[in-house]
Every structure is written in structure tokens, then in C-alpha cells.
Amino acid sequence: MATPRALGHAGAVSVTTEPTSPDDLARALDGTGYLADEGLASAAFLALRMGRPLFCEGEPGTGKTALAQALSESLGLPLVRLQCHEGIDASQALYDWDFPRQLLHLRALEASASASHTELDVDAVESSLYDRRFLLARPVLQALQDAPCVLLVDEVDRADDEFEAFLLEVLAENSVTIPEIGVVKAETPPLVVLTSNRTREVHDALKRRCLYLWLEHPDLARETAILRRRLPDLPEALAEQVAQAVHGLRGLDLLKPPGVAESIDWAQALQLVGARHLDLASATATLGAVLKYREDADRARDKLDALLAS
Ligand SMILES: Nc1ncnc2c1ncn2[C@@H]1O[C@H](COP(=O)(O)OP(=O)(O)O)[C@@H](O)[C@H]1O
Ligand SMILES: [Mg+2]
Incomplete structure (x- = not known):
């Protein structure tokens, strides 16, 4: 398990209970209900030890935001969140x-x-x-003041180039200059997690500063396990069926393939309507929990029989 921090590492994020290996970190994340695979645990472990931002890219619903939340909880660090959006500027971030x-x-x-x-x-x-x-300290300044903490810069692909350049500067220096007040520098760097749904490419300069992690949808076994962790009353057989069906749906070339959030919603909806199995009737009745576009629902309905039989 995590042991109290013994030795300092240059640039490392300072935490009171420091994971000693990727496996150790994976166990700590598991304790919060977040199931990490080996690649993810290694990337997060290295980000922590090297004091480098972790850039997480992947389809919506692959667990990027949840990773930052789970890191904060498992490491006992406060979470500071900056939600990016179109037109966000330094005054909203800093x-x-x-x-x-x-x-x-x-x-x-x-x-x-x-x-x-x-x-x-x-x-x-x-x-x-x-x-x-x-x-008024906005999230980035707050994170520099509160560090050690986890700073989540969520959906950075929604911000523009200028904002990216600004972030890069702050991340490089771990400090900001406020003309009227002076320099605010973090005593220890925050653990920065940047996420992108890849609606556009983020610049190389920003990526170069970070460790990169591509998040895939979980495999069948992991998704089943996630469903059971998030919904402890969900029967194993139903969890397996939902995971299987969601994997099938992801292969249908939909406008919006379901993420893990939708699998969880679907399983919960099935539980609420008292379904014991995922069959044509229960799937049709609860499809709105997993598919959010009419075209996707139409497409899925045509294939539902085959999907549920596989
Ligand atoms: N590896 C995982 N372990 C546990 N829960 C997960 C995992 N991946 C995703 N989830 C759950 O799926 C949902 C969607 O994840 P989220 O982090 O919002 O996705 P993203 O930010 O990539 O769009 C959340 O409820 C999250 O708890
Ligand atoms: Mg997210």
C-alpha cells in the first residue's frame, strides 16, 4: 500500500502518502472505485513522480475526468477544476x-x-x-496557492490557441505574475491533469510539456467490473450483458458511441425497470439511457436482435 513519503524527488508532486509503484497507485485508485489498467497506472504514477502534467486524450466517457477526481481522492489532495469552454480567457482561469x-x-x-x-x-x-x-483567485491561481493539489484542466480542446499558449506558460513556470501584486509561485507543483475529447488537435508545444495518455473504452472484463463497482447491486450476469451490448453498439459507427457513463446509466435504468436480463423488450424500453441521438437509436433498433444474440 501507499507509504509515507520518505525521499524527495526533484520536481515531484508532494503528497503525504506516496504510491511506490504503478501497481500501488492502481490499488489506491481502485479504493476510490476507479479501475485503472496498467498503462494508465504507469502514466499517472510517472506524472506524479516526475512532476509533469498528464495529458489525457480519448473519446467522451472513457474516464478522463473521473481519473483526475480519483487521483485527488486516492492521494488525499484537494481537486481544483478548470472547465474549459469556447472563448475562455486568462481572467477566467487565473x-x-x-x-x-x-x-x-x-x-x-x-x-x-x-x-x-x-x-x-x-x-x-x-x-x-x-x-x-x-x-478573485480563479482555478489556476487557486491551484498554485493551494498546491499540493490536483489541478484538472478539463476539455482543453474547447479552448482556443491563445488560451493554450497561456496555459503552457503557467505550466512551465508554475507561477504567475500579477502586475499589481507580484509573483505567485507554487511551493510544490500541483499534479496537473489535462483532458481532451479530441474535437481538435492540441498543439505539440503543450503536449511536449506533458506525459501523454490515450484512453480507450475499457475492455469487456474491465467494463463489467466498472459496472459492478459503480452499481454494487447489479447482478453479474446483467453487468456482463450490458458491457457486451455496449461493446456491440460501439462497433455500429454511431454518431455518438456510448461511453462508460452511458453503460452505467443503462445498467441502472435496467435495474430500475426490474429487468433481470437484457432482452429485446428491456433493451428497447431503456435505450434512451444509452443512445442520445434519434439516428443512433434507429440504427441500433435494427441491429438489436443480432447484438443481443452475440
Ligand atoms: N476506469 C474506470 N473506473 C471506474 N469508473 C469509470 C472508469 N472509466 C470511466 N468511469 C466512469 O464513467 C463515467 C464517465 O467518465 P468521465 O470521466 O466523465 O469520462 P470523460 O471525462 O472521459 O468523458 C464516470 O461516471 C466514471 O466514473
Ligand atoms: Mg470529461
Whole structure:
């Protein structure tokens, strides 16, 4: 099991209970309900020990976001999450000034000056407005301040090039400069997990800084095991049938192939309608839990018989 950290490693993320091997980390992740294969456990272990960001790429629902959550839980580190979206900029990722509070502060200064018939010192007023108490730490700054922690930069493929360049700079330095305040540097680097659903290629420069992990959908045995871990009351036979059917669906060239989240939803839906087996009737009744496009559902319905027979 994880042992207390004995020796420091240059650049390593500092944790109180440090996994001693990929297997050890896999066991710790398992303890949180996250089932890692060998490649994943090795990549995460190395990211931790080398103090390098882990760049996780894969189809939606392959467990990228859940990995960051499981790492934070199993390592006992707080999770700081930055959800990327189109148009996200540095002020949403790093910090912002609390404008309403600054304004109130200014009004209060003005009121007190006018009550005491004194002149405001403009320079002093201005510098008092850029005090730390008016600083809103957004996730990246928060992670640098809170490190050791896990910083999840989720769905970085949704952000634009400029934002990527900004991230690269922060990740390289583990610090940010706030002109009015100075440099904020993390004492130990956060464990950074970046995820991408690969809606576009992320630049080489960003990848070069990171360790790379491609996440596949789990194989049949692992998906069955995941279903049973997430839904402890699910009978093994039903878990196997769902995993098998979902694997079949993934082979149908659908618009949106089901991820693990959909397998879990499907199995749960089947349980809720009291199905003991996945058959044509129960599959049809619960298909909306696993396929979310009309075209996909139509396509699957045509093949359902064959899928369930295999
Ligand atoms: N290896 C795994 N072990 C346990 N649960 C998993 C695993 N992979 C995926 N899941 C579950 O599948 C769901 C979808 O995973 P998520 O991390 O949201 O996918 P992604 O971020 O890749 O789109 C989550 O509920 C997660 O708990
Ligand atoms: Mg995700």
C-alpha cells in the first residue's frame, strides 16, 4: 500500500502518502472505485513522480475526468477544476478583480474624505484598490496557492490557441505574475491533469510539456467490473450483458458511441425497470439511457436482435 513519503524527488508532486509503484497507485485508485489498467497506472504514477502534467486524450466517457477526481481522492489532495469552454480567457482561469467590491471601497473612501473635509490621495486610493482582498483567485491561481493539489484542466480542446499558449506558460513556470501584486509561485507543483475529447488537435508545444495518455473504452472484463463497482447491486450476469451490448453498439459507427457513463446509466435504468436480463423488450424500453441521438437509436433498433444474440 501507499507509504509515507520518505525521499524527495526533484520536481515531484508532494503528497503525504506516496504510491511506490504503478501497481500501488492502481490499488489506491481502485479504493476510490476507479479501475485503472496498467498503462494508465504507469502514466499517472510517472506524472506524479516526475512532476509533469498528464495529458489525457480519448473519446467522451472513457474516464478522463473521473481519473483526475480519483487521483485527488486516492492521494488525499484537494481537486481544483478548470472547465474549459469556447472563448475562455486568462481572467477566467487565473484571477480577476472584484469590481463591485472595489467600487464600494472607493465610495467608502470618498464618503469618509468628504465627511472629514480632506483631499483623497489618488495614488494611495488606486493602490488600495489592488489589494489582495479584492483579488478573485480563479482555478489556476487557486491551484498554485493551494498546491499540493490536483489541478484538472478539463476539455482543453474547447479552448482556443491563445488560451493554450497561456496555459503552457503557467505550466512551465508554475507561477504567475500579477502586475499589481507580484509573483505567485507554487511551493510544490500541483499534479496537473489535462483532458481532451479530441474535437481538435492540441498543439505539440503543450503536449511536449506533458506525459501523454490515450484512453480507450475499457475492455469487456474491465467494463463489467466498472459496472459492478459503480452499481454494487447489479447482478453479474446483467453487468456482463450490458458491457457486451455496449461493446456491440460501439462497433455500429454511431454518431455518438456510448461511453462508460452511458453503460452505467443503462445498467441502472435496467435495474430500475426490474429487468433481470437484457432482452429485446428491456433493451428497447431503456435505450434512451444509452443512445442520445434519434439516428443512433434507429440504427441500433435494427441491429438489436443480432447484438443481443452475440
Ligand atoms: N476506469 C474506470 N473506473 C471506474 N469508473 C469509470 C472508469 N472509466 C470511466 N468511469 C466512469 O464513467 C463515467 C464517465 O467518465 P468521465 O470521466 O466523465 O469520462 P470523460 O471525462 O472521459 O468523458 C464516470 O461516471 C466514471 O466514473
Ligand atoms: Mg470529461
